[in-house]
Amino acid sequence: MMGWRMFQKMSRFQAHYNLPDIASVAVLAQKIAPHLKRGDVLQLEGDLGVGKTTFTRALIAALAGKEIEVPSPTFTLVQQYEFPAFTLYHFDLYRLKNSGELLEIGLEQALSEGVTVLEWPQLATDFLPADSLVLKLSFSSGEGRQAELHAPAAWAPLLS
Numbered sequence: 001m002m003g004w005r006m007f008q009k010m011s012r013f014q015a016h017y018n019l020p021d022i023a024s025v026a027v028l029a030q031k032i033a034p035h036l037k038r039g040d041v042l043q044l045e046g047d048l049g050v051g052k053t054t055f056t057r058a059l060i061a062a063l064a065g066k067e068i069e070v071p072s073p074t075f076t077l078v079q080q081y082e083f084p085a086f087t088l089y090h091f092d093l094y095r096l097k098n099s100g101e102l103l104e105i106g107l108e109q110a111l112s113e114g115v116t117v118l119e120w121p122q123l124a125t126d127f128l129p130a131d132s133l134v135l136k137l138s139f140s141s142g143e144g145r146q147a148e149l150h151a152p153a154a155w156a157p158l159l160s
């Protein structure tokens with residue numbers, strides 16, 4: 001099992017992005033969006049106000065080819081968006097009380113048939129696939145943000 005885990009680790013890649021402004025967030029979202037397919041999971045990590053909803057908004061705009069209203073799912077916990085190839089489920093688990101609620105809000109269905117984007121994914125980690133994309137956002141010294149993307153190795157050539 002140890003060897004398998006190590007292989008899993010080694011077969012992932014990691015990239016760093018400097019996101020000095022919203023326009024650079026859109027550029028990163030436009031790189032990722034065309035390669036998303038049913039079953040993909042994107043975990044968005046980072047503190048309140050770091051840009052998780054902003055990134056999701058840019059991702060949805062890239063998929064739609066135009067700006068779409070993307071409210072934060074802080075209170076609804078999940079919002080969904082229909083695209084020709086899949087439904088995108090945008091979760092925000094910040095206000096989730098326990099992992100038992102994940103079924104009620106449709107996580108299982110999202111994982112099996114959609115593209116799943118999660119803010120505050122920590123409560124759901126046990127249920128999320130090991131080949132999730134994980135985008136870790138952090139604050140920079142100035143206005144902008146830093147991003148660290150962890151993804152299956154197959155994504156490396158797609159994002160370069």
Ligand SMILES: Nc1ncnc2c1ncn2[C@@H]1O[C@H](COP(=O)(O)OP(=O)(O)O)[C@@H](O)[C@H]1O
Nearest residue numbers: 019020021022048049050051052053054144145
């Ligand atoms: N790369 C960035 N550079 C500058 N400001 C950003 C960047 N990303 C997000 N913001 C700003 O940060 C604020 C909070 O973003 P939001 O996406 O709501 O954070 P979160 O969903 O992580 O709580 C918004 O006003 C947004 O415009």
Ligand SMILES: [Mg+2]
Nearest residue numbers: 052053072119
């Ligand atoms: Mg948010």
